[in-house]
Amino acid sequence: MTSFLARRTVVSTLCAAAACALLVAAPAAQAADNYPSKPVKLIVPFAPGGSTDIVARVVAEGMRASLGQSVVVDNKAGAGGLLGTETIAQSAPDGYTIGMATVSTATVNPSIFTRAAKLEGKLVPVVKLVTVPSVYMVHPSMGVKDFQGFMAKVKAKPGDYSVGVPGLGTLGHLMMASFNETLKTDIQIVPYRGNGPALNDALAGMVQVMADQLPSAMPHIKGGKLVPMVLAADRRVPELPDVPTFKELGHADLNELGMSWFGLVVPAGTPAPIIKRLQDAAVSALRSPDVQGRLKTMGATAVEMDQSKFASQIAADLQRNKALLDKLGVKPE
Template sequence: MALSSRLRSLAALSLAACAGTALAAPDNFPSRPIRLIVAYPSGGISDTVARALGEKLSAQLGTSVVVENRGGAGGSIGIDAVAKAPADGYTLGFSSTSPLTLTPHVSHVNYDPKHDIAPVMSVMYSPVLVVATHSFQGKTFQDLLAQAKAKPGSVRWATSGQGTIGHVMLEQIKAKTRTDLIMVPYKGAGQQLNDALGGQFEVMSTNASPMLTQHMQAGRLRPLAVGAPKRLESLPAVPTFAELGIPRANLTSTFGIFAPAKTPPAILARLNTELNKALAEPDVRDRLLKGGVVPTGGSAAQFAAAIRGEYEDNARIVREAGIKED
């Protein structure tokens, strides 16, 4: 979900930071393969980054890291699998923070977001781009708002689903600009992107990804605005929502590594140290940056504090926006 100021500071931290001086993990850890559950389908930026980290972690720990994709429900299915796994360090999850900080406010989940999951490390934040399809004839975000005001209901805005970051972004824009923008919810980014290329709607909000970048570079999709702390180096002409006068829509998605809540602190500390080391590797950092995302890193305590703050922020946003479960 939204990258709050608490999480933005993580990007400036040393990627070599560790969780502290907790007691050492058992000498035999790990003694068998580690399962890394990715809470999204294969092929996306989340899957790419998780597999890159898994490869490094495997080499560093001397054991296999088996990646398992458990997509669905905006990441909640994968997080639920992590929450119910044995708390022994051999099951980890890779997900955005949304299943812990946003989804519980808008729909039922089968886990306790505050007590069933242990944050291990923030990995990256992903800017949220608003891009136009060939069905929209304007050139700027201001043109989009002008059309929505002149012809209410004529702008269809695709998101990845009810209660997702794209939905929250849209509600913030509607509240600030008082425009009639029609949400078209999807269950995932794949079909959303396919329909965007087919011009099935005028605009969509979606996370940065290599595939999206390719389509923008080819001119098939046109970026209008971005949710990010600052303009992206790869898209220097695209303004942030803060610049457009809608700071509460200036949202990003944050991703990290999680474990079952009762995983021993010593094991969590060992994993945090090794993950920070893996994230600091130049080839991993380059893979993230080329994919349009920004590496973060830092301690488990910092990540947990940021998630707590984000949970409270999202409770307010959802309440004020009137977002409810379908």
């Protein structure tokens, strides 16, 4: 009899627990079924006009067809993407505020900003969207037309040429420090307060070298204001058929470091069905011929990396970039 009563008690407890779980799950499931019932805000942690913003707007427009609601881009720039990233993490986990993550915000900032490190576990990756090449350019006054000529010139006059980077410890800083080390050059690294001021001085010839993501660099290349030397990309891009990649020049590490990526993240606690809905909408957008065509013109490649693989890449890039920053002696602020 005791055994029977014990079994009955266990069964009753399990049933009660299951009932509670169903009660908790029901609102989340109902919310997912009705999601989205209003426009979705997509926070871009950088200013309008940069590569992150350009990619975000293309993907956001493509997601509208699947979601049945507008995806409205909201730029929240500052502190190298930290302010916008904090805003995403602090938003309600209901799927109505989502954000763009970049290789900088997700895998560099946590090692250089104490505040960024505190965001660990507060953001959930949804899907990696695209990879974007970086292009290394020079001012026309430097008088070189290709990578071989560029290398000959900087090696002939060590320390005479300078490159603008968006700040100490930024991805641009890591890229150029690794460039100097790998290719045995001595290009002086000049830190600025953001990519915009660095690019402005590169356009004016105040610094002779600049590395930037291809979407935001392309207008200046097409306008003849900057001359492309080499790409960090999987393959040459149709818009710059004569510009080689680091990969084909035998520098795979520089190639990998310079390839930026962008993906969607949401605040921790966002219901799994809503995350799945966002992932499906993003993938549907990336498969749209219109979106693919627009991404191609800017040199971006659609990726469609799922949640688990995206999380693994973030972890691997974070470890790699932390080691590079330690090597440079950059300490968290």
